[in-house]
Amino acid sequence: MSGDRGALSDTDRRLTRVRVPFVIGQVVVLIGLVVAGLGPLLWLLKAAISPTQDSIRSPLAWFPSGQVQWQNLATAWQQGHIGYYLGNTAIIAAGTALASLIVCTTAGYVLSVLRPRWGAVMSAGILATLFVPHIVSLVPLYLTVLKVPVVHANLTNTFWAVWLPPAANAFNVLVVKRFFDGIPREYFEAARIDGAGSIRVFTSLVLPLSRPILGVVVLLSIISSWKDYLWPLLVLTNPDLQPVSVALPKIAKVTELNIQLAGLFLALLIPVLLFLVFQRAFLRGVGLSGGIKA
Amino acid sequence: MLFALPVLLVFVVFSWGPILKGLVMSFQQTNLIDPVKWVGLENFRYVLTDPGVGQAALNTVWFTLLALLFGFPVPVLLAMFLSELRGRSWLYPTLAYLPVITPPVVAILLWRFFYDPSPSGMFNSILGSVGLGPFLWLDSPHSAMPSIVLEATWAGAGNAVIIYLAALTSVRADLYEAAELDGAGVVRRVWHVMLPHLRGVLLLMLLLQVIGTMQLFTEPLLFTGGGPQGSTMTILLLIYNYAFVNGDYGAATALSVLLALVLAVVSAVFQLATRGWSTE
Numbered sequence: 001m002s003g004d005r006g007a008l009s010d011t012d013r014r015l016t017r018v019r020v021p022f023v024i025g026q027v028v029v030l031i032g033l034v035v036a037g038l039g040p041l042l043w044l045l046k047a048a049i050s051p052t053q054d055s056i057r058s059p060l061a062w063f064p065s066g067q068v069q070w071q072n073l074a075t076a077w078q079q080g081h082i083g084y085y086l087g088n089t090a091i092i093a094a095g096t097a098l099a100s101l102i103v104c105t106t107a108g109y110v111l112s113v114l115r116p117r118w119g120a121v122m123s124a125g126i127l128a129t130l131f132v133p134h135i136v137s138l139v140p141l142y143l144t145v146l147k148v149p150v151v152h153a154n155l156t157n158t159f160w161a162v163w164l165p166p167a168a169n170a171f172n173v174l175v176v177k178r179f180f181d182g183i184p185r186e187y188f189e190a191a192r193i194d195g196a197g198s199i200r201v202f203t204s205l206v207l208p209l210s211r212p213i214l215g216v217v218v219l220l221s222i223i224s225s226w227k228d229y230l231w232p233l234l235v236l237t238n239p240d241l242q243p244v245s246v247a248l249p250k251i252a253k254v255t256e257l258n259i260q261l262a263g264l265f266l267a268l269l270i271p272v273l274l275f276l277v278f279q280r281a282f283l284r285g286v287g288l289s290g291g292i293k294a
Numbered sequence: 295m296l297f298a299l300p301v302l303l304v305f306v307v308f309s310w311g312p313i314l315k316g317l318v319m320s321f322q323q324t325n326l327i328d329p330v331k332w333v334g335l336e337n338f339r340y341v342l343t344d345p346g347v348g349q350a351a352l353n354t355v356w357f358t359l360l361a362l363l364f365g366f367p368v369p370v371l372l373a374m375f376l377s378e379l380r381g382r383s384w385l386y387p388t389l390a391y392l393p394v395i396t397p398p399v400v401a402i403l404l405w406r407f408f409y410d411p412s413p414s415g416m417f418n419s420i421l422g423s424v425g426l427g428p429f430l431w432l433d434s435p436h437s438a439m440p441s442i443v444l445e446a447t448w449a450g451a452g453n454a455v456i457i458y459l460a461a462l463t464s465v466r467a468d469l470y471e472a473a474e475l476d477g478a479g480v481v482r483r484v485w486h487v488m489l490p491h492l493r494g495v496l497l498l499m500l501l502l503q504v505i506g507t508m509q510l511f512t513e514p515l516l517f518t519g520g521g522p523q524g525s526t527m528t529i530l531l532l533i534y535n536y537a538f539v540n541g542d543y544g545a546a547t548a549l550s551v552l553l554a555l556v557l558a559v560v561s562a563v564f565q566l567a568t569r570g571w572s573t574e
Contacts, residue, residue: 005467006378007483009474018480022378029375029386036448037389040396040404043416055407059416099304107301114297122298129309131561135509135530136554137312139537139546140319144312146326168309173301202297227397229512234538245399249516252403261407268400275395276388283387286453287460 041272048072048265052258072262080251082244082263086270089226089243095163096225097218104172104217105210109202111173112180113188123177129170138230141165145235161235162243166225172217179213180206216285219278226271320548325541337548347549349524350532357439357528358507365447365454366503370496372451373458374488387456394452402516405445406432409517432518435525442513442526450506454499461495462488497568504564505557529553 012018047055051067058064077083107126111119145155145165155161183206191201207214229245236242239250244267252260275282320338323331341347376386393401408416409431418428431441465488473483511530514520520527520535529549537546 005470006462006465007470007480007488008378009470012480025375026379029372033386033389037392037452040401040408041392044404056410057414058419059414060419103300103304106297106299110295110298110301116295116298122302125310126301126305129305129313132313133505133509133554133557135533135550136316137309138533139543139550140312140315141308142537143319143324143326143543144307144315148307149311164304165308167300168304170309198297223395229397229399230534245397248399248403257407260403264400264403268396271395271397272392275391279384279388283384283391283456286391286456
């Protein structure tokens with residue numbers, strides 16, 4: 001993780017009084033992280049294919065009744081409609097990511113490259129929202145979605161209600177703007193001399209160059225929309241549109257425990273896989289967020 | 295200025311607009327049935343005289359304090375330790391981040407099962423094997439909030455670890471070398487080089503954590519619904535109840551505005567108090 005060296009130098013690492021506690025510490029930390037990070041996941045996998053009584057009576061035993069119920073997963077998927085709700089979650093996440101992407105790239109382009117005179121005002125207005133706690137706007141945002149000003153449309157029970165509000169994300173705009181700031185200005189001048197208009201500069205120069213940061217924005221918005229509970233609970237009251245996060249607590253009330261746990265496992269599987277595949281981009285994106293906030 | 299259209303549209307409708315509307319609504323009576331009426335400070339008076347608000351405020355502060363006590367030092371120490379590791383450096387952060395990836399609803403439903411108060415519950419059987427418990431966890435007004443804190447800390451620690459790790463990668467190696475040449479041992483190198491480097495990020499994360507934990511909602515809603523005996527009723531849960539159970543949007547926004555004011559004052563005091571040490 002660190003560059004050339006950390007607080008410990010190579011000489012320190014060879015000293016017994018440093019090395020022994022360090023190695024012990026390493027083992028303790030690794031065990032701790034495996035138990036805390038991977039433990040619940042693995043237990044959930046086991047419980048998802050166990051009979052209910054096994055999980056309730058002796059949660060730590062290894063299949064005490066000797067029964068492995070693979071069918072729990074299929075039951076949760078079909079009768080618990082987990083598959084259907086996961087589909088909704090995927091649609092919501094994809095739309096949110098797309099909306100965020102459109103907003104933050106165009107905004108970043110205006111603020112970093114086009115730089116109109118009123119850009120500073122807009123930039124300050126966007127930055128200011130970072131300091132306003134979300135809670136202030138929860139209720140009015142709900143009323144806004146109930147009746148959008150000017151057009152008077154009711155967005156509740158449409159996916160627009162969950163796609164659009166998260167796109168007003170100041171953090172994404174600032175991260176992307178900062179990335180655009182790092183593109184050498186000579187590129188834009190060269191493109192303009194070659195006769196490219198601002199739309200063409202955007203689509204064939206800025207966007208291709210910023211693929212890494214756009215990947216980060218997409219991943220972070222997919223995950224945050226996947227995790228969201230309160231907002232979809234409020235604006236998607238029609239069960240046919242609800243994401244898995246809203247459906248799970250309701251399923252938990254009416255379903256037997258083994259099917260319930262199988263449902264939890266299925267709902268957890270996709271974000272975990274997504275994370276493991278794109279792990280590098282994720283961790284870089286989160287680290288980046290610390291840099292921006294600081 | 296075609297390019298500014300998307301951002302202006304979403305910010306006007308879904309960010310700036312609702313913020314202003316929230317401020318205005320806190321002085322109005324809105325229940326979606328009767329016409330909107332100006333009521334001056336009536337909403338604030340109602341909220342401030344509601345005995346539930348005092349209890350919820352205390353609970354929220356209690357949660358924030360507990361969450362700071364458990365949740366703040368652990369990621370710092372973990373990140374400082376991990377930054378010293380060589381090789382396989384992806385493994386530890388990945389493990390630490392897995393709980394963050396877990397959707398809160400999944401985590402809460404799973405932990406609710408772990409907190410089963412019967413002796414054969416998950417945590418009770420682990421603690422029972424060393425002779426402790428059984429504990430009531432979420433079923434007792436005394437241990438319900440600490441139980442929620444435990445889950446919330448588990449869910450949030452990984453994020454902080456990654457942010458600290460990223461900050462630690464930028465410590466210049468020659469600072470450690472200079473300290474070492476001056477005869478500073480490992481402990482003093484950590485104390486005088488590593489920690490001061492983290493100072494800015496630490497202060498910021500502290501503030502963000504306070505602001506974040508004061509807005510606790512999903513956990514108490516799904517774990518306990520505010521109980522037992524109102525011991526996990528938080529301000530946000532109360533706002534939710536005002537608005538979406540009672541339909542009193544004016545009281546809900548008034549309480550939101552009050553909470554936001556408290557957060558603003560906390561941030562301002564924090565900034566003033568730490569101005570001296572936040573600069574490197």
